[in-house]
Amino acid sequence: MPELPEVETIVEQLKNKILGKVVIKVEVLDSIVDNEISKKTPFKLKNIYRRAKALIFELDNGLYLFVHLRMTGHFHYLTNEQVAFDKEKLEKCHRFLAAKFNFEDGGLLTYNDIRRFGFVKLFNKEQLGVELTKLGPEPLSSEFSLRCFTAKLKDKKNSVIKTLLMDQHFLAGLGNIYAQEVLYLAGINPLRKAGSLTTLEIKNLHRHIIEVLKLAIKHKGSTVDNYAHVDGSGDFQNYLVVYGREKCTKGHNLQKVEIGGRGTSYCLECQK
DNA sequence: TGATATGTTATCTT
């Protein structure tokens, strides 16, 4: 399940491979990809960046591809040589195929999505703006200040803290995995109400959100279930403290509950 | 076979 670090990793890898390249043909094979895209070729990939868990491709014709991988969206990239000779990789690209982007140099980018929850939309600048303003602050940018975080928590003081952390309108980029990690590291019970957090707890939480995300990006994200970035897999799952674990780092048994319809593990001893 | 996992949003309930 790609969350912020995984999407960031994918964006960086795609940048290395296809930034500035020209797409000469787009084949849309599934309605989760906007068919209008196929009518806009040729176009050049002017920029690629991330906002929350979305990937944004800026084209040289004033339009944008707005991509959300949701749970099982994948990109595969093949050079023109691989297209010609690497049958195995080519085969991989054809499973759950939703769209093919053919480059001028013979390279190929595919979008694949097993469960088809993800999507690729075509936006103009205004539509993109509307979409982006819905999202909360980026945790790794200066807009995520301690002061702003504190104020927002106060504003939502009756909400369960874990639910809030996963709410993309409240804060962009955290999902079920990293929300649990951050709460464990900050020693906060995920069921607490936002308004019950002390100044010190808020400070710790704020710091851990930034630190964990940065560390996970260094490890190229966590590989759980279906997540795979373009060049293979990240290894942060080996450093996760609560997600998918039985015991916490201190050897206590973890509690498993459901919060906001999602499985949640936490430690009764370490998280108060 | 059936439970489970997941992100997001819409809709219903409290």
Next chain:
DNA sequence: CAAGATAACATATC
């Protein structure tokens, strides 16, 4: 109105 619960989407994997 706010917050929580639930369903919906799809399907591989255990």
